[in-house]
Amino acid sequence: MNDLTQCVVTPKVKLDGFDSLGVGVHRASTIVFESAEAYATRGDRGDDGYTYGLYGTPTTRTLEAKITALEGGLRTFLVPSGQAACSLAILPLVKAGDKILIADTAYPPVRDFADRDLTKFGIEVEYYDPTSLSDLEARMDERTRIVWCESPGSTTMELQDIPAIAAIAHRSGALVGCDNTWATPLNFKPLEHGADIVAEALTKYFSGHSDVLMGSITVASEDLVGAIKATLGRYGIGVSPDDASMVLRGMETMGVRLKHASQAASVICDQFAQSRLVGSVLFPPRPECPGHHLWKRDFSGSSAVFSVIFTPEATPHVADALDVLNTFAIGASWGGTRSLMAPMPVKRFRTARPWAGADLVLRISIGLEALSDLQTDVAAFLTCIAQAAGTDRADDQNWVRLQQK
Known part of the structure; x- marks a missing residue:
């Protein structure tokens, strides 16, 4: 090879015999394929296949897998912040004419997102008393797509009865999402208590050192995977493998x-x-x-x-x-x-x-x-x-x- 080419082309390194406790940092935008056929059929690799850096690297997939196991879920998506986790757990699953019920004690930026953006898309937003099951039931109707919870509530720490809320929501065909940042899955597992979606601000206890911004969305059902994955792709949302490695270390x-x-x-x-x-x-x-x-x-x-x-x-x-x-x-x-x-x-x-x-x-x-x-x-x-x-x-x-x- 010409010297200029050797500067660009890196030989494949065999990892046999190298087994580090730390997860390797895999940085990538382009993923290359061994043949034209492999490239043409790259969609057949499925959700766990590698096709482009935006959709995952071995580093980010490792973090997703660890969080999925902790949450007791089916699949996890990484996003750039905790607020992104909340907004992107909601946005892919609602459309014009739908209604969302949000706990009155939710994280204030979630309210801002709902009032400014969801309403702009033709989605009705209502807030319910997080401590009153009767208030929630009274606000439910056939258009309600999501009931959003945060337990305990932001700043004022009201606890919510997630199993009872899930029963009410599911009777009407609505999903339940929960911001679980305060507890982390070490102290509370919303999916095991009836929630369908859980959002975490990995910025906080997961990373643990006030130097990383990241969030996660974990879902309990395969039915929710496609909509969230497609939305993240259309919006071009991904996370840095370097940041993912720091969260892995913090965990x-x-x-x-x-x-x-x-x-x-x-x-x-x-x-x-x-x-x-x-x-x-x-x-x-x-x-x-x-x-x-x-x-x-x-x-x-x-x-x-x-x-x-x-x-x-x-x-x-x-x-x-x-x-x-x-x-x-x-x-x-x-x-x-x-x-x-x-x-x-x-x-x-x-x-x-x-x-x-x-x-x-x-x-x-x-x-x-x-x-x-x-x-x-x-x-x-x-x-x-x-x-x-x-x-x-x-x-x-x-x-x-x-x-x-």
Whole structure:
């Protein structure tokens, strides 16, 4: 070969005897074929065959297979983010004239997608009270194609009775989709509880290090595969094998990270609950959390994300007090190694189940730092709020010292 040609043509490498624990990163756009006939019949390779990089490489297919097994599903599709997972789990399965019912506590960007895009395509969008089966039943009709769930609900943590919702939806011929990002399939498997589609933000606990954006859609039925696959192809949606390899690596420690972080979250929840600056702590494992009995019945564990509602006197000072944090970072998303706090508005994202409290809920994600450092940070945070509110809160500091002893 000419030197220029040798720069371009790479000999095939035999992998006999090389068996790495890590999954290889296979980057590709073009897939080549051994003959003209193989190219002409490439469609016969089926869903698991390789035809073009956009439709999968050995790296992305490995990640899909691992997620499918965890979810107890039939097939998984990878998309560029958690929001993409939610929107692309819905869009391929609805058409003009259909209706979709969405839990009122769903992730706010899902509402935005539904209100701006689905309605533009002639799809009717309604929101239902996620805690009321009677409200859901009243809104069901023959045009309802999908009932969308998120359990627990975004920010305010309401649990949904997925088996009962699935029974109602399926009686009317509707599908059930569920955003399972909070729990991950390690703590809850929606498909095993009656859902037809599950979406995950792999950005969070799966990758686990706040440096990858990716989402997954897993389906329970072969009937759903073709529509989703075709839509992803038409829209040109794929993921990087490099990013997929990072999610594969993150998955290997997801179990221990979740266990450690959820245990720490329980302690930090108690610390907040001890303060008279706090009205309530929203964390499904806590008995006072809405739907706790459903969490206890259906979930095998918890993630480390919870929310805090402050008293009316304390609420105006919460945002400014974030500036005293040293160990916690201020930021959106969650599920990484770093603990985060983020004040979240609620009222404008509720229609079927209006939010009666203050329009500031503090969402907290516990990471992997030393628990004592997190406790110290929370104590300083609460003290700052107390001082701004003109309240003596020395007992919050004493709580931390007692716990550390």
